[in-house]
Amino acid sequence: MxxxxxxxxxxxxxxxxxxxxxxxxxxxxxxxxADTDEFLISDAGVLKRLDASLIGGGKIGQVLSTKKxxxxxxxxxxxxxxxxxxxxxxxxxxxxKILCFCTGVYGKNTSDNFNHQVVRDSTSLIENKIDDGxxxxxxxxxxxxxxxxxxxxxxxxxxLQIKNDGSNPVVINRxxxxxxxxxxxVITVMEVLA
Numbered sequence: 001m002x003x004x005x006x007x008x009x010x011x012x013x014x015x016x017x018x019x020x021x022x023x024x025x026x027x028x029x030x031x032x033x034a035d036t037d038e039f040l041i042s043d044a045g046v047l048k049r050l051d052a053s054l055i056g057g058g059k060i061g062q063v064l065s066t067k068k069x070x071x072x073x074x075x076x077x078x079x080x081x082x083x084x085x086x087x088x089x090x091x092x093x094x095x096x097k098i099l100c101f102c103t104g105v106y107g108k109n110t111s112d113n114f115n116h117q118v119v120r121d122s123t124s125l126i127e128n129k130i131d132d133g134x135x136x137x138x139x140x141x142x143x144x145x146x147x148x149x150x151x152x153x154x155x156x157x158x159x160l161q162i163k164n165d166g167s168n169p170v171v172i173n174r175x176x177x178x179x180x181x182x183x184x185x186v187i188t189v190m191e192v193l194a
Contacts, residue, residue, distance in 0.1 A: 061096065061191035064089050068104070068185045072172040079117065079161040082172055086159030087187050091152060095194035098148045100125070100158045104185025107139045107175035112166025118146050118187075120156055129165070139175045139183060147192075158189050 033039075033052040041050050068084040089098060100118055108114070117127040126146040150156055164170050175181040 059193045061092055061193045062089065063188065063190045065186060065188040068173060068187075071174045071182075073169045074162060075164050075169045077164055079115075079163045082160045082162055082185075085172070085185055085187050086157055087189050088155050088157045089189045089191060090155045091150065091191055093194065094151045094153055097192040097194075098150060098156070098158070099145070099190045099192055100148060100187070101143075101145050101189075102160050102185070102187040103141065103143045104160070105139050105173050105183030106130075106142055107171045107177070107181070108166065108168055110166065110168045110176070112168065114162055114165050114170040116142060116144065116160060116162045118144055118158060119161055120148055120150060120158055139181050141183075158187065160185075160187060 033055075035052055037052040038049045039052065039055075040047055042048075064087050066085065066087045068082070070084065072082050072084070074080045085102070085104070091098065098120075102118055106114075113129060113131050115127060115129050118125050125148055126144060128142075128144055130142060144160075148158075162170050162172070168176060171178075173183055173185055
């Protein structure tokens with residue numbers, strides 16, 4: 001077998017065998033690897049190249065959240081934004097998905113219904129109807145989740161909207177009777193990397 005230079009010794013490789021310019025902090029990644037970056041791996045003793053695009057998937061790229069602590073009330077029979085219960089996120093890649101959670105407190109001062117939905121900008125992603133049986137002086141909790149595939153790297157706003165389906169207002173973060181029975185609501189988005 002021909003060698004460039006001297007035939008390597010039949011021994012374990014130690015630090016002094018390596019040129020320090022080859023493996024140093026000078027060549028360390030300062031940011032997350034791009035899909036086109038490559039790594040060397042040993043596959044049963046055979047060195048192979050592995051594209052970074054094949055590693056991982058399903059990792060969380062970023063998490064953003066907004067907490068609403070004040071009260072929102074609406075009697076509208078059309079969907080209205082719940083002020084202060086929205087969050088903006090800019091996906092890092094068009095292949096990313098956005099996982100959205102919204103959990104909160106609501107009240108009504110009669111036992112009737114209302115609808116709530118999560119929207120991305122102006123696009124409805126999921127809608128639920130709540131048949132409220134809590135009565136006048138109670139609060140209850142709602143929770144809604146959706147996995148979205150926006151195919152975008154532009155800023156996106158996820159928010160909660162509600163509409164009334166009864167004779168009395170829907171109240172977020174307080175009971176319907178207007179007493180001190182209070183709570184907070186939260187909307188959280190996570191970028192799930194492809």
